[in-house]
Amino acid sequence: MLNLIIADTSLETIPINVFKHPSLKKIRNSGKKPKEILLDRSLHHFAMMSTKLDEDYKRGRPDILHIALLNALATPLYQRNHLKVFIHTIDDNVIIVGNNVRLPKSYSRFEGLVLNLFRDKKIISEDGQLLLDLRPNTNFGDLLQEYVKPEIVMGFSTTGTFKRLELIGADLASYTNGCVVIGGFPKGHFSKNVDSYLDKKFSVSDMGLESQIIISRLLYEFEKNVLV
Template sequence: MRLTPFRASASRFHADSGCGRCAHARLETAKVGKDFKLLNFYRPDIAHQALLAILDSPLAKAGKLKALYIHTKKNVLIEVNPQVRLPRTFKRFCGLLVQLLQKLSIRATNGPDKLLKVIKGPITKHFPLNAERVGLSHKSADIVTLPQYVKTLSAESVPVFVVGAMAHGKIDITYVDRFMSISQYPLSAAYCIGRITNALEQHWNIV
């Protein structure tokens, strides 16, 4: 499964089976005194919560999360290593993202692996050929329950979910194959991701 979440406008992830993307994430920096800081009025906390929801899931811990991307409002594309352990506190997360946006990559302290890195687009070149790209939108007339949807996935297809990571607005993604709504109510990005991961965990018998 693939997920992608800075403003993330959206979060994208693909699972194993899958991938995820956080789209329109609002992650903007500004110089304050001698330091650079994330601008909190862009709500980077939404992306932080969404990422923790993905990475903390049994789905990710079982190795089914194959890719995770963040696509910012300013068209910066960030690849997140599914094995990364993000800071739990928002302050430390902001510091990490400021460092990433300046240095373009963050390496593991005990090895050569890159935990976070800015990559070249378009995002579609990073998706598998058999990707089934789904965007979540509360305003979509296509209302589905995720457990029923994942049952329709073929064994060969790789689900790619695009989840908005902004306080207001909509995902404007031309490469999504299908938009769907998973509730009659507006949901937070983290809650949407929780529903996605739960449905896939049930489908693949991950407990």
């Protein structure tokens, strides 16, 4: 079994100080409440910059998670129940992804699904299967210790030691419950809390590759060692 954690993910509802910015008057007049709006840099960039939002360079990109999940959940590894997926957000919420989840490919539908999850804390299928489970106020350490309980935690960052992905995939296959951590944010590095739990940290390219690329290539290399 391999555990994938998408960490420090840019997924949150709009902060109240950003929501109150004069540039977002039309949004406020629409009747929507802050808890009904995902922070999105493509829509809220000026308000984010004007309010000097902390670590703004890592925030407001829920589309990164959407693309990363579509890649991970489409793999044979996940579909054959050899992969568990967890999401840790930048504001310390955790989302546990169930088995056999099929996410909407449309971003607008994905956004609606996430907002429903934030409101209801669970997304359950028509046949009663738990698809998404939100655990509020759960930090990265809690996620590892209470839910994942891995033998080893490998992180991927440009600050890590270079190693070829095929070698990492083979190494991971030697563990019965390994864990890989990939950032769900556009710029910067893991938070100090996340970084402190990484047993090993690797770089796999001299370029800053996007999260979905790392996920796809890593899972493929792992698959070659565990799937016949």
